[in-house]
Each structure stands twice: as structure tokens, then as C-alpha cells.
Amino acid sequence: MLPPPVEMAKCPTGLGAADRARLDFLYEQLQRQLRTFVGYPCTAGFDYSDLFRFLALPLNNVGDPFTRCTIQMHTRAIEREVLEWFAALYHAPAGEWWGYVTNGGTEGNMYGLYLARELYPQGIVYYSQDTHYSVSKNLRMLRMQHIMLKSQPHGELDYDDLRETLRLHRDTPPILFANIGTTMREAHDDVGRIHAILRELAIPEFYIHADAALCGMTLPFVEGAPRFDFRAGVHSLSVSGHKFIGAPIPCGVVLALKRHVDRVARSVEYVGTLDTTVTGSRNGFTPLILWHALRTHGREGFARAVGACLARAEYAVAAFRRRGIAAWRNPHAITVVLPRPAPAVLAKWQIAVHECVGHILIMPHITTAQIDELVDDCAAHPA
Numbered sequence: 001m002l003p004p005p006v007e008m009a010k011c012p013t014g015l016g017a018a019d020r021a022r023l024d025f026l027y028e029q030l031q032r033q034l035r036t037f038v039g040y041p042c043t044a045g046f047d048y049s050d051l052f053r054f055l056a057l058p059l060n061n062v063g064d065p066f067t068r069c070t071i072q073m074h075t076r077a078i079e080r081e082v083l084e085w086f087a088a089l090y091h092a093p094a095g096e097w098w099g100y101v102t103n104g105g106t107e108g109n110m111y112g113l114y115l116a117r118e119l120y121p122q123g124i125v126y127y128s129q130d131t132h133y134s135v136s137k138n139l140r141m142l143r144m145q146h147i148m149l150k151s152q153p154h155g156e157l158d159y160d161d162l163r164e165t166l167r168l169h170r171d172t173p174p175i176l177f178a179n180i181g182t183t184m185r186e187a188h189d190d191v192g193r194i195h196a197i198l199r200e201l202a203i204p205e206f207y208i209h210a211d212a213a214l215c216g217m218t219l220p221f222v223e224g225a226p227r228f229d230f231r232a233g234v235h236s237l238s239v240s241g242h243k244f245i246g247a248p249i250p251c252g253v254v255l256a257l258k259r260h261v262d263r264v265a266r267s268v269e270y271v272g273t274l275d276t277t278v279t280g281s282r283n284g285f286t287p288l289i290l291w292h293a294l295r296t297h298g299r300e301g302f303a304r305a306v307g308a309c310l311a312r313a314e315y316a317v318a319a320f321r322r323r324g325i326a327a328w329r330n331p332h333a334i335t336v337v338l339p340r341p342a343p344a345v346l347a348k349w350q351i352a353v354h355e356c357v358g359h360i361l362i363m364p365h366i367t368t369a370q371i372d373e374l375v376d377d378c379a380a381h382p383a
């Protein structure tokens with residue numbers, strides 16, 4: 001006779017009163033902390049309750065989203081729709097792109113660098129000093145040669161330094177890591193200018209990856225903003241899903257030219273799919289989150305949200321300046337850069353600081369009331 005099934009997941013008693021109280025306490029604490037969460041590029045205030053029932057399923061998008069798989073508990077059709085939406089947004093050449101939903105911008109950047117290394121094992125990675133901190137770790141993990149370049153004071157790559165450094169290493173294919181929105185100042189490296197320098201130096205072989213963690217979801221919706229995507233000549237691009245879009249679980253999207261991905265694909269009998277992704281098992285829930293956001297907002301909704309954030313960022317700069325605080329922002333940026341606030345301000349507000357600067361991000365959920373309160377606090381406690 002078969003043993004009775006083990007019902008581990010359906011504990012009949014559920015959580016005890018103390019455990020429930022603990023969760024209630026944590027939830028209320030997080031709700032309170034949301035009020036001062038102004039320094040990081042994460043949107044709050046989303047509602048994905050349509051998707052809650054899927055949390056009762058063991059979803060897994062293991063392996064390549066475009067190939068068949070022996071595991072059927074997946075959301076790959078939804079994931080592919082999400083990827084197609086982003087491929088159109090970033091002008092990826094039809095039939096020549098590939099991608100997947102990642103665990104965030106860091107994984108997408110690592111993937112782009114991995115493809116570049118497989119293409120040019122001896123290549124040198126060039127990246128500016130304003131690049132996200134995770135990139136130097138990725139470069140060590142991938143054991144890639146790299147050279148950090150100078151940035152201009154507003155955070156954009158120093159093109160003279162790029163040109164002079166490339167000139168010294170003309171015998172090695174360059175791998176350019178372009179920041180489309182640097183972490184501290186939201187400056188954009190100009191992909192067109194990078195191409196012009198490569199042409200000027202007659203360097204035929206190169207790879208460009210765009211780190212568009214935040215601005216991959218702002219710049220496409222801003223008229224007159226610089227081009228940074230496949231149309232501008234990048235080979236891969238990474239964007240975060242939990243930043244401008246907003247998600248309760250970190251996620252992102254990486255897109256790349258298919259011919260470079262084919263080089264790394266390995267077929268795996270155990271799961272019946274291709275091992276093209278960084279992790280084996282992959283989140284089957286985050287594609288639903290992204291799909292929900294794209295279906296509910298659409299391009300028009302994101303364009304409206306970006307426009308409102310830019311207007312509020314300008315409002316914030318003016319409000320700080322009226323009180324004598326030298327706030328500023330880059331063109332098309334929702335990041336407002338401040339002199340490093342006083343400890344009393346940092347004790348109350350969740351603001352990212354780096355050396356002598358701090359910044360706030362005017363994400364869709366940030367209100368003018370919050371901006372006014374922060375400005376008052378900064379004025380009351382001069383840096």
C-alpha cells in the first residue's frame with residue numbers, strides 16, 4: 001500500500017498568534033518607512049493583487065525562454081511577451097535578438113559582459129569611475145581585463161580619457177560598458193560619441209553593453225533624449241524591473257544580439273532546454289509582474305509617469321535652491337543631486353550618499369509634500 005501523501009504545505013494550524021503579531025509589526029514598520037524612502041530608484045505603490053494566486057504554484061522558468069522545456073510549470077509565454085515589448089522599445093533588430101527576465105540589473109550587466117568575453121576573451125573592458133559598484137565585482141568574477149576611465153564632474157564619461165586610453169591599446173578589442181543613467185548623478189554616456197571615437201581610431205572590432213538599469217524606462221519616453229539602444233549600436237542592454245516600473249521582487253530584463261548568445265548556448269538533457277541563462281532555475285513570477293505592469297500602464301502610461309517625475313524633479317531643484325541649497329540635476333534626469341545632507345537629515349530620511357554628495361530620486365510615488373518636508377529638514381540642518 002502507498003503511504004499517505006505528506007501535506008507539508010498545508011499546515012492545519014497555520015501561524016501562531018505571536019508569529020502573526022510579528023508579521024503585523026513588520027508590515028506596519030515597513031509602511032512607516034516608506035514615507036522617508038526617497039533616496040533610491042525604486043517605485044512603490046503598485047498593486048499586483050491580480051497575481052497573488054500564482055504564488056501558490058511552483059513556477060520555474062528554467063533555462064532558455066525561447067526553447068521547449070520538459071517542465072511545464074512555467075510562464076515562458078508571458079516572459080516572451082515581456083521580452084518582445086522591450087525589444088520593440090529598444091529597437092532590437094527583428095529576428096536577431098534574444099533575452100530573458102533576470103533577477104535585476106546586476107545579472108543583466110554580468111550577462112552582457114559574459115557575452116563580450118566569449119566573443120573577445122582578451123578584450124579590455126572600459127568603464128567610467130561613476131559606474132555601479134557591482135560592475136567591478138562582475139569583472140573580477142569574469143576575470144576580464146579592465147580599465148577605469150575618468151568621468152566628467154556631472155557624471156558622464158570623459159571622452160578625451162576614453163580616446164587617449166583606447167589609442168594606447170589599439171591591438172586589443174575594446175568592450176565598452178556604457179552607463180545610461182549613472183547611479184549617483186544619473187548621467188548618460190553618449191553611445192553615439194563612443195562610436196565616433198571608435199571610428200576615428202579605426203578600431204573595427206568592439207562590443208558595447210548599455211547599463212540602462214533606471215533610464216531604460218525613462219529615456220525612451222522623453223522627447224529629444226539621447227539614443228542608447230540597439231538603434232544606437234549597442235550589442236546588449238540591461239534594465240531593472242524593480243526600479244522605474246516597480247516590483248516587490250527584484251527583477252530585470254537583458255537583451256542581446258542573438259548571434260553572440262548562440263556562442264554560449266549549451267543543450268541540457270535533464271531539463272530539455274538550452275542553458276543560455278546565468279542561473280538554471282529562474283523566477284516564473286517576476287515575468288508576470290512585468291507583464292502586469294506593461295499591460296496596465298502601456299507606453300502611454302509610462303510616458304505620463306516619466307513626464308510627471310521630471311516635472312516634480314524640477315520642482316524639487318527649485319525648492320532646494322530657494323532655501324540656499326545647491327541642488328541640481330542632469331538633463332532628463334529624475335535624480336536630484338544635493339550637497340551631502342547633515343547627519344540629522346540622514347537619520348530621518350533614507351538618502352544615498354557618496355563622498356560629498358547625496359541624492360534623491362523622484363520616482364512616481366514621491367509627492368511634493370514629501371519634497372517640501374525634506375527641503376524644510378535640510379534647511380533646518382545645514383550640511
Ligand SMILES: *Cc1c(COP(=O)(O)O)cnc(C)c1O
Binds near residue numbers: 104241
Ligand atoms: C541599480 C543599478 C544597477 C544594479 O541593478 P540591480 O537591479 O539593483 O541589480 C546597475 N547599474 C546602475 C546604473 C544602477 O543604477
